[in-house]
Amino acid sequence: MTTGPVSHRRADTRRNHDRILAVAAESVTAGELSFNAIAKKAGVGVGTVYRHFPTHESLVLAVYEREVCQLVEVVPQLLESHTPEQAFRLWATDHVARYMMTKRGLSAALQAASTAGDGVAGNAYQAMLDAASTLVRANIDAGTVRPDLDPETVLRALGGLFFLDPNGDWRRASSELADLVWRGIAIDAG
Numbered sequence: 001m002t003t004g005p006v007s008h009r010r011a012d013t014r015r016n017h018d019r020i021l022a023v024a025a026e027s028v029t030a031g032e033l034s035f036n037a038i039a040k041k042a043g044v045g046v047g048t049v050y051r052h053f054p055t056h057e058s059l060v061l062a063v064y065e066r067e068v069c070q071l072v073e074v075v076p077q078l079l080e081s082h083t084p085e086q087a088f089r090l091w092a093t094d095h096v097a098r099y100m101m102t103k104r105g106l107s108a109a110l111q112a113a114s115t116a117g118d119g120v121a122g123n124a125y126q127a128m129l130d131a132a133s134t135l136v137r138a139n140i141d142a143g144t145v146r147p148d149l150d151p152e153t154v155l156r157a158l159g160g161l162f163f164l165d166p167n168g169d170w171r172r173a174s175s176e177l178a179d180l181v182w183r184g185i186a187i188d189a190g
Contacts, residue, residue: 016052020038020039020048025063028063065124067099068099068128069127070099071096072127072131075091075131075134076134083142091135092178097164128155129155132155137151145185157184161177
């Protein structure tokens, strides 16, 4: 078996898949899930959308998994380029806040799709808990938070981000919540 560059067709298929998911994430957040509208906005035919996602449920679950994956994968990058405290705050205010606003739009669609995606929500929660654990561990190692801190408690505290208004001043609100959580977990919150 030889390996070589990815064929043009496969690369094109991947780009279509990614564009469809990006547009679908916006649509679901807005409470709309029209395959025709998604296809038009993604610049593909509706048949292409159905080839990638044969049902509304499969599309909703893929959007949800994409959002969680992005939320988790950013943690090492944040820790590489910021102090542990800054990484925690950026993760909470920029990444978890956006995720929560998207999830709020996804909640009704996820409930409808829940039987089709058994385990997806549990896997997503575990992935988020692992990401939070990485950030908490980095802060414990840096001496910025209490060493007995439970990452699951921190993740629950950030649950207030679910109530952000995407049409309001969500950046300020997410920053205020992150500050409140930080003051509760920091050794010297001065």
